[in-house]
Amino acid sequence: MHTKTIAELAQGLKNKDFSSVELTQHYLDRIKASDLNAFITITDELALQQAKSADEKIAKGEAGKLTGIPYAHKDIFCTKGVKTSAGSKMLDNFIAPYDATVSHKLNQSGLVMLGKSNMDEFAMGSSNENSFYGAVKNPWNTSKVPGGSSGGSAAAVAGGLSSFATGTDTGGSIRQPASLCGITGLKPTYGRISRYGMIAYASSLDQAGPMTKTAEDAAIVLNAMAGFDAKDSTASEQDVPDYTANLNDAINGLTIGLPKEFFADGLEDAVATEVMNAVKEFEAMGAIIKEISLPNSAYAIPTYYIVAPCECSSNLSRMDGVRYGYRCDNPKNLEDLYLRSRSEGFGAEVKRRIMIGAYALSAGYYDAYYLKAQKTRHLISNDFKKAFTEVDVIMGPVSPTTAFDLGSFKDPVSMYLADIYTLSANLAGLPAMSIPAGFSQKMPVGLQLIGNYWSEPKLLNIAHQFQQQTDYHAQMP
Amino acid sequence: MINDTELKQIANLAKLSIDADAQNETIKDLNAILDLATQLTEINTDDIPPMAHPLHMTQRLRADVVTETDQSELFQSIAPNTGNQHYLVPTVIE
Numbered sequence: 001m002h003t004k005t006i007a008e009l010a011q012g013l014k015n016k017d018f019s020s021v022e023l024t025q026h027y028l029d030r031i032k033a034s035d036l037n038a039f040i041t042i043t044d045e046l047a048l049q050q051a052k053s054a055d056e057k058i059a060k061g062e063a064g065k066l067t068g069i070p071y072a073h074k075d076i077f078c079t080k081g082v083k084t085s086a087g088s089k090m091l092d093n094f095i096a097p098y099d100a101t102v103s104h105k106l107n108q109s110g111l112v113m114l115g116k117s118n119m120d121e122f123a124m125g126s127s128n129e130n131s132f133y134g135a136v137k138n139p140w141n142t143s144k145v146p147g148g149s150s151g152g153s154a155a156a157v158a159g160g161l162s163s164f165a166t167g168t169d170t171g172g173s174i175r176q177p178a179s180l181c182g183i184t185g186l187k188p189t190y191g192r193i194s195r196y197g198m199i200a201y202a203s204s205l206d207q208a209g210p211m212t213k214t215a216e217d218a219a220i221v222l223n224a225m226a227g228f229d230a231k232d233s234t235a236s237e238q239d240v241p242d243y244t245a246n247l248n249d250a251i252n253g254l255t256i257g258l259p260k261e262f263f264a265d266g267l268e269d270a271v272a273t274e275v276m277n278a279v280k281e282f283e284a285m286g287a288i289i290k291e292i293s294l295p296n297s298a299y300a301i302p303t304y305y306i307v308a309p310c311e312c313s314s315n316l317s318r319m320d321g322v323r324y325g326y327r328c329d330n331p332k333n334l335e336d337l338y339l340r341s342r343s344e345g346f347g348a349e350v351k352r353r354i355m356i357g358a359y360a361l362s363a364g365y366y367d368a369y370y371l372k373a374q375k376t377r378h379l380i381s382n383d384f385k386k387a388f389t390e391v392d393v394i395m396g397p398v399s400p401t402t403a404f405d406l407g408s409f410k411d412p413v414s415m416y417l418a419d420i421y422t423l424s425a426n427l428a429g430l431p432a433m434s435i436p437a438g439f440s441q442k443m444p445v446g447l448q449l450i451g452n453y454w455s456e457p458k459l460l461n462i463a464h465q466f467q468q469q470t471d472y473h474a475q476m477p
Numbered sequence: 478m479i480n481d482t483e484l485k486q487i488a489n490l491a492k493l494s495i496d497a498d499a500q501n502e503t504i505k506d507l508n509a510i511l512d513l514a515t516q517l518t519e520i521n522t523d524d525i526p527p528m529a530h531p532l533h534m535t536q537r538l539r540a541d542v543v544t545e546t547d548q549s550e551l552f553q554s555i556a557p558n559t560g561n562q563h564y565l566v567p568t569v570i571e
Binding site for chain 2: 093094095097189190191204205230233234236296298299301302303305306313317320321322323324325327331332333334336337338339340342343346351352354355356357358359360362369371372373374375376377378379381411412413416427428429453
């Protein structure tokens with residue numbers, strides 16, 4: 001059952017080939033037998049209750065497309081009554097008193113939550129090694145990372161521990177683990193999915209999205225996740241189309257832009273070969289290939305690593321040991337309470353980013369760092385605006401390499417450099433996807449698709465058409 | 478570039494304490510990140526406005542009416558220490 005897509009599972013439930021309780025138990029058994037460390041919390045009792053109630057709805061003919069389907073929920077989304085840790089010791093004791101809008105919407109869809117998936121602490125990382133709960137292993141090779149920050153989600157889907165998972169993407173945290181684990185991941189346009197109850201890292205960049213086996217599944221899940229929310233002041237009022245409606249549109253005549261900067265030094269040859277083979281596949285399907293330039297894209301790394309830490313230093317100031325979360329033992333005074341609760345509660349990478357943000361926002365440095373980065377961000381966004389007057393979609397690699405060995409990056413900056421191809425879409429707020437496009441030495445390679453604002457139906461259509469011609473997405477470890 | 482004195486100032490702003498034996502490593506890591514950021518000085522951004530919002534949306538406002546119900550008991554149930562509906566911290570004024 002765990003090899004099936006959401007669409008196939010829904011059909012199986014409808015045909016009574018299996019019940020939601022049986023399906024849920026199957027996944028729970030697989031999770032318990034797995035050594036991937038993909039979950040922080042397994043909500044088995046809740047899952048079986050939800051499955052039972054889904055089976056009742058199915059019996060009464062009241063089921064929707066997602067009723068009774070089990071999924072993994074990234075531990076960054078608040079879930080009422082269930083621990084929501086964001087991968088941090090700081091929130092190890094945090095039982096969310098309310099549901100994130102995404103959690104609420106997924107509950108309303110009749111889904112079954114198997115548990116909360118592992119992640120880099122507060123979504124800061126590209127390898128899932130920054131989790132308080134330990135690293136997650138890549139199901140294709142357990143000595144390698146699954147990517148991050150949504151590493152637990154990606155490993156759960158790729159390893160057949162869940163039919164799909166939720167993720168969040170601030171600088172590539174859906175696309176990069178999707179690429180490294182060989183699954184489909186979509187980061188929608190900024191504002192498409194409510195951020196309410198999604199623990200904030202960098203609010204102007206954070207966006208939730210689906211991590212699935214196929215583009216069709218991503219469309220089905222996006223239908224359930226997307227939409228305006230009065231509780232998120234940055235949620236868009238843009239209408240939500242049916243994301244499955246255009247999946248079968250023909251893509252002949254599609255113009256694909258290949259940014260020359262995405263194929264320059266630093267990209268592993270084997271990854272470049274697989275990405276170009278995928279592009280040739282599109283050419284064979286009638287697409288037109290055009291070289292384009294995103295001249296400021298190289299500056300995405302310094303821009304992101306100023307903007308995101310500035311926002312995180314502000315967002316994480318609420319973690320003070322007073323209202324919720326970790327509090328140090330026997331604080332001497334209020335200052336000691338703040339200092340020790342935060343110093344003992346946060347991990348090394350989170351502390352680094354908070355300090356960089358505090359520095360870049362401080363008097364005397366604000367103009368040189370934060371303001372400069374926000375201006376550069378504008379230039380990066382303008383590059384895309386120009387590109388989308390010439391092409392329908394931009395394609396390239398997601399990550400310069402396939403999954404790397406656990407523990408192979410010793411200094412933070414060298415890992416930041418691996419985010420080169422994903423950061424720009426967040427800085428500009430554009431939708432982007434990773435889809436399985438091949439293998440190098442038995443490890444998956446992802447192809448990145450970047451679209452114009454609100455072009456999710458087009459991206460999903462392009463991805464679906466590719467998946468009709470190829471079987472990389474159907475392969476499992 | 479950050480030195481010992483500046484590290485203390487930043488740690489104070491960030492309400493973090495840095496162990497003495499981790500100080501040099503922290504300074505090295507932070508300076509490596511700031512080194513990366515100096516690449517931004519290569520770009521001419523004269524006349525380029527800072528980007529405040531990816532979609533250039535303005536802040537949406539709502540009517541000034543109460544929409545939240547009182548859930549203080551629920552919210553305080555997860556606090557480390559409370560009393561008489563207040564969050565308790567060590568004595569601030571003796």
